[in-house]
Amino acid sequence: MATLQAIQADAPIETGSTGLNRWWRVFGGLMMNIALGTLYAWSIFVAPLEKEFGWKRAQTSTVFGIAVVVFALTFIVAGRLQDKFGPFWVSLTGGILVSLGFFLCSYTHSLMWLYVCFGVIGGLGNGFGYSTPIPVMAKWFPDKRGLAVGLAVGGYGAGSALFGPLANLKLIPAYGVHTTFQILGAIFLVMTVIGAFLLKNPPAGYKPSGWTPAPATAKAAATTQDFSPAEVLRTSTFYFMWIAYALGTLAGLMVISQLVPFAKSVHISSAALATMGLVVGAIANASGRILSGWMSDTLGRLNVLRLMIGISMVAMPVLYLVGSNVTWLYVVVFVVYWCYGTQLSVNAATAADFWGTKNAGINYGMLFTAWGFAGYFGAKIGGTMYDKYHNYQMAFYTAGVLAAVALVAECLARRPKHV
Numbered sequence: 001m002a003t004l005q006a007i008q009a010d011a012p013i014e015t016g017s018t019g020l021n022r023w024w025r026v027f028g029g030l031m032m033n034i035a036l037g038t039l040y041a042w043s044i045f046v047a048p049l050e051k052e053f054g055w056k057r058a059q060t061s062t063v064f065g066i067a068v069v070v071f072a073l074t075f076i077v078a079g080r081l082q083d084k085f086g087p088f089w090v091s092l093t094g095g096i097l098v099s100l101g102f103f104l105c106s107y108t109h110s111l112m113w114l115y116v117c118f119g120v121i122g123g124l125g126n127g128f129g130y131s132t133p134i135p136v137m138a139k140w141f142p143d144k145r146g147l148a149v150g151l152a153v154g155g156y157g158a159g160s161a162l163f164g165p166l167a168n169l170k171l172i173p174a175y176g177v178h179t180t181f182q183i184l185g186a187i188f189l190v191m192t193v194i195g196a197f198l199l200k201n202p203p204a205g206y207k208p209s210g211w212t213p214a215p216a217t218a219k220a221a222a223t224t225q226d227f228s229p230a231e232v233l234r235t236s237t238f239y240f241m242w243i244a245y246a247l248g249t250l251a252g253l254m255v256i257s258q259l260v261p262f263a264k265s266v267h268i269s270s271a272a273l274a275t276m277g278l279v280v281g282a283i284a285n286a287s288g289r290i291l292s293g294w295m296s297d298t299l300g301r302l303n304v305l306r307l308m309i310g311i312s313m314v315a316m317p318v319l320y321l322v323g324s325n326v327t328w329l330y331v332v333v334f335v336v337y338w339c340y341g342t343q344l345s346v347n348a349a350t351a352a353d354f355w356g357t358k359n360a361g362i363n364y365g366m367l368f369t370a371w372g373f374a375g376y377f378g379a380k381i382g383g384t385m386y387d388k389y390h391n392y393q394m395a396f397y398t399a400g401v402l403a404a405v406a407l408v409a410e411c412l413a414r415r416p417k418h419v
Helices: 002-008 016-041 043-053 057-085 088-105 111-130 133-140 145-198 229-233 236-265 271-299 301-322 326-355 360-389 393-412
Strands: none
Touching (some): 016 088, 016 111, 016 133, 016 145, 016 271, 043 145, 043 236, 057 088, 057 133, 057 236, 088 111, 088 145, 111 145, 236 301, 236 393, 326 360
C-alpha cells in the first residue's frame, strides 16, 4: 500500500521509494511511446495498400510525410499545454487520437481518407502523446537526464520492433490490412491510457536525494536559468541545432519510411527477411536513444551528436552500395538507425540542459519542428526519387550530403548564455 501511495503521489519520499516513484514515470513513458512508435512501422502497410488500390510509392510516402509534419507542429501546442496544465490530460488525448486514427484506417477507401486518418489524426495523437514523457523525465532526473530521456523515448524506437513483425508476419497475412489496423488501435488504447496515468510531474524544485548539480563547466551541465520561448529564439544555438537536427534526422527517416520497399527493390523479396531489417533497425533506434543518452551524460551532449551525425553521413551511401547483401544490409541499417535514434534523445536532453525545464515542453517543441521537416522531405525524397530512377541510389547519396551539412551546423552550436 505504501508503495502504491508513493507511485500515485507527486511528492518524492526520502527513502528507497523515491527511486521507485520516479522510475514508474519512466515505465509510463515507455508504455506511451511503444504504442506511438508504430508510426515507424508505416512501411509494412505500404505494399498491401499499394497492391489493393494501385497507388504509387510517392503517394503512399506522402502519408508518412503528413503524419510527421502534423506530429512536429502539434508538439509545440501540446508542449505548451503540458508546461501549463501538466502531462496527464495531454498524454491521454494523444493516446486516444492515435488509437482512433489506426481504427479509422481500417475503413480506408481513398488516399484522402488515409491522409486524414493516419496522417492528420495519427500525427495529432503522436504530437500530444510524445510531448509529455520528455519534460517529465527531464524534471524527475536532473542527475541522469540523458539516460532517463533515452529510456522513455527509446520505447518509441522499440515500438516498430514489437508491432512491425506482429503486423507484417502474423496479423496482415491472417486478417488482412484493414482488420490489422483495428486490432492495433485497440491495443494502443490500452497501453497509452496506462502510460498517461503514470506520467506526472515532480513538485517544483524537486531534487533527487543526495544529488548535487554539476558545475557549469561540466560537459553535460544543466543551466540554472529558465529561458522563455522568445529568449530561446534569440540564441544562435537554436538555429544551428535546428539545422543539424533537421538534416541529421532526414537520413534516418528516409530509411524508416522506405526500408521494406528498399529491401525488396534490391531483391530481398522474402517478407521475413525484409521485416527482420525492420526489427534490426528498431532495436538500433531504441539502443541509440538509450545508450547514446547515457553516453552524453558523461561525454557531453554536443560531442555525442557530432559523432553520430558524422557516422550517419558515411553510412547512408554505404547502405545503398551493400544493401543487396542481407548481412551487410542489417549491419548498416543498425548503424543508420542508431545514429538517428541518438538525435531524438540527446537533442531532447540538450534542450533541457541549455534552456531549462520550466518551459521544456514548448522549447523542445520548437526545436522538434526540425524533425517534422526531416520526416516530410525524407519520405518525399525517398518515394519521389524511387519513382523517377526506379532505385534509391540518388536518394541515399543526397541524404549523405545533407548529413555533412548537419555536421557543420552541429559543430557551430555552443551552449547559450542567458541575458
